[in-house]
Amino acid sequence: MIPTRTPSKSVTGESGWLTQLLLNPRDRTVQRDLRSLSDLHRTVMRLVPDGLGDSPRSRAGVLFRLEADGTGSPVVLVQTALRPATDRLPDNYARAQVRSMEALLAxxxxxxxxxxxxxxxxxxxxxxxxxxxxxxxxxxxxxxxxxxxxxxxxxxxxxxxxxxxxxxxxxxxxxxxxxxxxxxxxxxxxxxxxxxxxxxxxxxxxxxxxxxxxxxxxxxxxxxxxxxxxxxxxxx
Structure with missing residues (x-):
């Protein structure tokens, strides 16, 4: 049996949003983020509000995965507990597509x-x-x-x-x-x-x-x- 931990309470806790970020490989911020996932994490966290207190990633339900196969522009899939604010990303950083997880979860x-x-x-x-x-x-x-x-x-x-x-x-x-x-x-x-x-x-x-x-x-x-x-x- 795998032990489970009680997750920190999320901002909404009921559903989620998926954001696909098609990164611009010419952008210097993208190039930096691809070298260090701690930098990428900080950029991804710009999609959710500031001031979330302790454990902001957990509270905002932020999860992400970098999908890069070396043949095209890298993609980051981001999941959040509330609708992401894509306008808070750096200019020319990525093209964003957002969809709700409501239908999937239902x-x-x-x-x-x-x-x-x-x-x-x-x-x-x-x-x-x-x-x-x-x-x-x-x-x-x-x-x-x-x-x-x-x-x-x-x-x-x-x-x-x-x-x-x-x-x-x-x-x-x-x-x-x-x-x-x-x-x-x-x-x-x-x-x-x-x-x-x-x-x-x-x-x-x-x-x-x-x-x-x-x-x-x-x-x-x-x-x-x-x-x-x-x-x-x-x-x-």
């Missing part, structure tokens, strides 16, 4: 076949007596172990997996500035990301709705955890 029912996609930070934490690493150190999972990580969380999220394809994606790279008045250089942190795709059947619509709105796993501020689903055809 269609959820037991037995519904769906297609899914998730960029997950599949890790396990070391225990106090672990010989694999330091206590509480996050160790990335690969191959069958990563698949099992998703299978466990998919079940908790109300999905019965029918097919599963996984592959290692580009690491979620962030750059952290050193403390002022020190000689330290910027610190690079890479978080392992696995892309899971396939088909499933909904067995618990309430659990799935919660997973869609709150995300799955860790590193949500760095492009992980956004579960995307769409109804599947009979041939899927």
């Amino acid at each position: 269609a959820l029912r037991a037995g519904l076949p769906v297609r899914y996609r998730l960029a997950g930070n599949a890790v396990r934490r070391c225990g106090p007596n672990s010989k694999a690493g330091r206590w509480k150190q996050a160790l990335p999972l690969h191959g069958p172990e990563a698949d099992q990580w998703w299978q466990d969380r998919a079940q908790a999220a109300g999905l019965d997996l029918r097919t599963l394809t996984s592959r290692s994606a580009d690491a979620a790279t962030t750059w952290h500035e050193p403390p002022t008045n020190t000689a330290a250089t910027r610190l690079r942190v890479d978080r392992a990301v696995t892309l899971f795709e396939g088909t499933a059947t909904v067995n618990d619509p309430v659990a799935l709705r919660s997973a869609l709105l709150n995300g799955i796993g860790r590193s949500k501020s760095y492009g992980c955890g956004l579960l995307s689903i769409a109804p599947a055809g009979r041939g899927d």
